[in-house]
Amino acid sequence: MPTHRATTTRSRPTEPAHRADVRRRSFLGLLVAAPVLVTAAEIGRQTIFDSVPDASAVALPSAPQPAEVYDLLDVIRDSARPTANLITVKVNKDGTVSFALPRSDNGQGIITSTQMIIAEEMNLDPDQVVVTLADARPELVFNQLTGGSSTTFSTYTPIRVAAALAQGRLLGAAANELDQDISVLTSRQGLITGPNGKSLPFGELTAKAAAPITEAANVVLKDREKFTVIGKNRTKSDALAMVTGKKKFTTDLKIPDALPTVICRAPDLNGFPRSVGNLGAIRAMPGVTDVVKVGNGVAVRAKTYGQCIDAVNAVEATWAAGTVSGEDDESVLRKLRRGELPLAVPKGVGKTLESDTVFYFRSNSSLETNCAIADVRANSATIWGPAKSPIAAQNEIAKKLGIPQNAVTFHVMEGGGSFGRKLFFDAALEAAEVSKAMGKPVKLMWTRSDDSRQGRVHPMATTRIRANVAGDAVASFEIRHTSVATETNPGLSEAITATAQKAPGGNLTVSESIWETTQVTPYNFGVSTRFLSEVDMRFNTSSMRNIYSPDVATARELMVDRIAAQMGKDPYEFRSEFTKLERWKKVVDRAAQEGDWGKSMADGTAQGIGMHVEYKGVACAVVELDCRPETVNREIRQARTGPRVTKVTYVVDVGLVINPRGVRAQMMGGINDALAMTLTSSLHLTDGHFVEASWDNYFYTRQWNTPPEMNIIVVDDSDAPEPGGVGEFGVAATCGAIACAYVRATGKTPTYFPLDHKDPLPFTPYPTSPPVPPSPVNGLETTF
Amino acid sequence: MPNHSFKLNGETVDVEVEDDVRLLWVIRDLLGVTGPKYGCGINVCKACTSHINGKAFNPCSVPVGAIKPTDEVTTIEGLADTAPGGDLHPMQQAWIDNDVAQCGYCQPGQIMAAVAKVRQCQAEGREVDDAAIEELRNICRCGTYNRIREAIKAGAEKM
Numbered sequence: 001m002p003t004h005r006a007t008t009t010r011s012r013p014t015e016p017a018h019r020a021d022v023r024r025r026s027f028l029g030l031l032v033a034a035p036v037l038v039t040a041a042e043i044g045r046q047t048i049f050d051s052v053p054d055a056s057a058v059a060l061p062s063a064p065q066p067a068e069v070y071d072l073l074d075v076i077r078d079s080a081r082p083t084a085n086l087i088t089v090k091v092n093k094d095g096t097v098s099f100a101l102p103r104s105d106n107g108q109g110i111i112t113s114t115q116m117i118i119a120e121e122m123n124l125d126p127d128q129v130v131v132t133l134a135d136a137r138p139e140l141v142f143n144q145l146t147g148g149s150s151t152t153f154s155t156y157t158p159i160r161v162a163a164a165l166a167q168g169r170l171l172g173a174a175a176n177e178l179d180q181d182i183s184v185l186t187s188r189q190g191l192i193t194g195p196n197g198k199s200l201p202f203g204e205l206t207a208k209a210a211a212p213i214t215e216a217a218n219v220v221l222k223d224r225e226k227f228t229v230i231g232k233n234r235t236k237s238d239a240l241a242m243v244t245g246k247k248k249f250t251t252d253l254k255i256p257d258a259l260p261t262v263i264c265r266a267p268d269l270n271g272f273p274r275s276v277g278n279l280g281a282i283r284a285m286p287g288v289t290d291v292v293k294v295g296n297g298v299a300v301r302a303k304t305y306g307q308c309i310d311a312v313n314a315v316e317a318t319w320a321a322g323t324v325s326g327e328d329d330e331s332v333l334r335k336l337r338r339g340e341l342p343l344a345v346p347k348g349v350g351k352t353l354e355s356d357t358v359f360y361f362r363s364n365s366s367l368e369t370n371c372a373i374a375d376v377r378a379n380s381a382t383i384w385g386p387a388k389s390p391i392a393a394q395n396e397i398a399k400k401l402g403i404p405q406n407a408v409t410f411h412v413m414e415g416g417g418s419f420g421r422k423l424f425f426d427a428a429l430e431a432a433e434v435s436k437a438m439g440k441p442v443k444l445m446w447t448r449s450d451d452s453r454q455g456r457v458h459p460m461a462t463t464r465i466r467a468n469v470a471g472d473a474v475a476s477f478e479i480r481h482t483s484v485a486t487e488t489n490p491g492l493s494e495a496i497t498a499t500a501q502k503a504p505g506g507n508l509t510v511s512e513s514i515w516e517t518t519q520v521t522p523y524n525f526g527v528s529t530r531f532l533s534e535v536d537m538r539f540n541t542s543s544m545r546n547i548y549s550p551d552v553a554t555a556r557e558l559m560v561d562r563i564a565a566q567m568g569k570d571p572y573e574f575r576s577e578f579t580k581l582e583r584w585k586k587v588v589d590r591a592a593q594e595g596d597w598g599k600s601m602a603d604g605t606a607q608g609i610g611m612h613v614e615y616k617g618v619a620c621a622v623v624e625l626d627c628r629p630e631t632v633n634r635e636i637r638q639a640r641t642g643p644r645v646t647k648v649t650y651v652v653d654v655g656l657v658i659n660p661r662g663v664r665a666q667m668m669g670g671i672n673d674a675l676a677m678t679l680t681s682s683l684h685l686t687d688g689h690f691v692e693a694s695w696d697n698y699f700y701t702r703q704w705n706t707p708p709e710m711n712i713i714v715v716d717d718s719d720a721p722e723p724g725g726v727g728e729f730g731v732a733a734t735c736g737a738i739a740c741a742y743v744r745a746t747g748k749t750p751t752y753f754p755l756d757h758k759d760p761l762p763f764t765p766y767p768t769s770p771p772v773p774p775s776p777v778n779g780l781e782t783t784f
Numbered sequence: 785m786p787n788h789s790f791k792l793n794g795e796t797v798d799v800e801v802e803d804d805v806r807l808l809w810v811i812r813d814l815l816g817v818t819g820p821k822y823g824c825g826i827n828v829c830k831a832c833t834s835h836i837n838g839k840a841f842n843p844c845s846v847p848v849g850a851i852k853p854t855d856e857v858t859t860i861e862g863l864a865d866t867a868p869g870g871d872l873h874p875m876q877q878a879w880i881d882n883d884v885a886q887c888g889y890c891q892p893g894q895i896m897a898a899v900a901k902v903r904q905c906q907a908e909g910r911e912v913d914d915a916a917i918e919e920l921r922n923i924c925r926c927g928t929y930n931r932i933r934e935a936i937k938a939g940a941e942k943m
Binding site for chain 2: 106107108236238239241242245246248249252254286303304305306307309365367368369414415416419445447638665668671673695696700701702706708710774775776777778779780782
């Protein structure tokens with residue numbers, strides 16, 4: 001019996017009941033003994049997260065893949081579950097409510113959304129909720145990790161439980177004070193009012209509501225239908241600070257005696273110094289206070305960063321070869337080829353379609369380069385820096401310094417972008433090492449060229465797909481992704497190891513776990529398999545708004561278009577027909593409708609469509625791409641132009657939406673990332689180092705690339721009961737849509753991405769030695 | 785060591801430092817004004833964009849020795865004071881109204897460049913349209929470009 005015929009897209013029958021179930025359930029909260037009211041969620045003892053639906057007993061044309069029933073968000077949240085009771089909401093005597101969020105905000109807006117979640121449950125204005133980023137707290141174990149777009153999914157319910165409990169205790173205290181029944185009291189903006197008009201502010205009630213002993217208490221959460229804050233647009237809480245220059249990033253901090261510090265690095269990727277010939281001369285340079293040789297290079301501390309850079313460029317050192325000495329893109333690709341897994345289904349079951357796509361290295365450098373302040377004393381250390389896994393950072397720094405973990409204080413700073421880069425803490429580790437070696441506080445910053453050449457990269461990979469098409473059905477669809485190894489951060493890998501190995505499939509390596517829990521082929525394609533192999537461990541890698549999905553989606557959606565063509569079907573209609581679930585189909589249909597799919601397009605331009613399922617949600621992009629010569633060849637100084645995306649329609653169902661404006665912002669960023677991923681931005685490995693040293697070498701999307709029209713639609717009536725993931729969700733579907741549009745506009749199917757990777761470099765590479773391009777002096781000639 | 789005097793955000797400042805140190809470091813590291821950000825140090829990313837005598841420039845690429853005592857340097861911190869009334873500059877307000885900033889790191893430079901571009905367009909009798917905005921080279925790695933466009937057009941109407 002054929003298992004491959006595409007039958008009607010079906011809904012998962014459990015979804016509506018599931019949502020109602022969550023709404024009505026009573027939760028266990030924790031009252032924490034304190035002079036003022038402090039509450040937490042007691043999540044560890046109960047199963048409140050049941051987002052793992054029962055595996056469907058219905059025979060689907062393609063069986064559910066692991067990530068459809070238990071995905072990376074589940075892994076991360078379940079790893080955080082046992083410590084949810086350690087994260088507390090506190091009602092202060094000034095009437096504010098405070099919460100130290102054990103996550104890292106690098107612009108994604110989780111401080112604002114957390115304010116909203118607490119305000120909703122306590123009937124406050126979000127401005128009355130003070131959310132800060134928590135210092136590293138090792139007792140939280142896996143519950144202080146920001147990654148995989150998991151923050152809101154993990155924290156939504158625990159924070160609500162704590163806030164609802166606090167609200168209930170305050171109402172109880174007010175009932176006593178006002179001598180009224182609790183049911184007749186109203187709570188608004190931090191004021192609890194009785195029917196007689198008498199009212200009491202939170203600040204006066206908090207001590208009375210405080211718990212003398214720590215105890216558990218039941219609490220019921222506010223009905224979703226009564227939400228007044230969640231689901232409404234809200235401007236970021238730090239918008240004013242950001243437009244007035246008052247928002248402080250790590251290098252803006254004024255920590256006593258923490259002077260600017262820069263490391264002179266090797267010409268090769270991951271090279272290191274053997275000896276330094278002119279330490280004395282460097283120490284005598286203007287502004288310089290200290291020079292030391294450390295593991296990764298020669299560290300210079302000076303009164304200004306400019307003087308650090310001058311000194312760094314004057315260092316005369318002999319360098320050990322790096323980890324990929326003498327290698328280039330093609331030699332790494334040959335290694336990848338040797339690690340490729342075979343495709344299992346033999347050719348010849350119907351019409352066989354195959355693709356083989358190469359994805360080159362890309363940089364996840366944010367605009368704020370790697371940085372950290374370290375003040376290392378005899379038996380203690382204090383660190384300031386952006387960090388998405390500060391507990392792991394604290395642990396590694398303690399090991400490096402030879403002091404206990406609790407002797408390291410790690411203040412988590414808001415970061416200037418992350419995109420995966422700040423899952424690691426390379427600068428913090430170096431700053432600690434340098435501060436110890438110099439015996440002084442240091443404010444260590446990577447230069448842009450270091451950040452680009454020596455910093456972490458999105459791994460080079462190949463994606464091979466074989467599809468067997470029989471008539472109007474897909475018999476098999478196999479994906480083999482072969483990648484330079486993605487280094488997993490200690491904090492993330494421990495969380496995944498502790499949790500994912502208990503998940504369906506079990507006992508996988510960390511990268512296999514991430515692969516298995518993130519990758520979904522969202523179509524009824526019969527025998528549908530996806531396998532990962534990783535081969536080369538010598539690069540500094542990490543995710544970049546996801547690890548595998550944008551590349552796999554690009555290759556997958558290209559193949560989907562080929563299958564549709566093979567069957568003589570329209571790309572949109574094919575997706576709508578073959579997608580597995582009704583919730584997914586709705587989004588595909590909406591995108592086609594909103595994006596005016598099928599409209600007449602000029603020669604050399606085309607629409608493309610791509611869909612993606614991840615993060616408990618679904619997204620579909622319709623793009624319009626202009627590949628006409630007058631567009632492709634337009635000239636802009638020191639820039640990549642090429643094909644231009646002129647319009648993007650993006651429909652995304654992320655489940656429950658906390659802040660629609662914040663979700664749209666994340667999609668916009670992801671869409672602009674997708675343009676760069678597919679069209680313009682890559683690193684070129686040459687002779688053991690990456691060529692790109694600056695933003696005029698590495699072509700991230702600029703104003704002249706961004707789509708003039710962008711229509712982002714966030715589904716506001718999702719069936720899903722909880723908020724899914726957002727931060728990375730704009731990328732993959734857009735990548736797929738752009739790639740498909742390119743084929744439709746030009747008739748050419750790309751074999752590698754980004755499309756311009758093998759074009760002549762439109763710049764002269766900066767030398768690797770001295771390592772930092774010197775600052776120009778003609779800045780007054782370019783004013784406008 | 786040479787002494788340098790100039791006007792920074794309306795106040796005269798004096799600083800002793802070698803002539804060749806770029807103004808960005810003088811402003812940030814010595815004078816403690818941290819609105820202008822480092823993003824490349826070679827006049828590419830434009831994160832440090834500020835104004836000199838009302839025109840956009842990048843202090844990462846100007847030695848402090850090239851600054852005259854009469855030069856007026858304005859960073860994002862001083863922008864509001866250049867607008868009439870006591871409130872934010874209209875461009876800053878447009879940025880808030882459009883919730884432009886994501887991480888915020890590049891945004892001081894974006895706003896300072898936007899203000900200068902609008903002034904330039906107005907002086908040349910040009911419309912502040914997509915073509916004019918695409919002349920801006922400021923990088924935003926969070927990809928907020930489309931909100932920046934909306935904000936510039938809105939801010940320009942009030943300038």
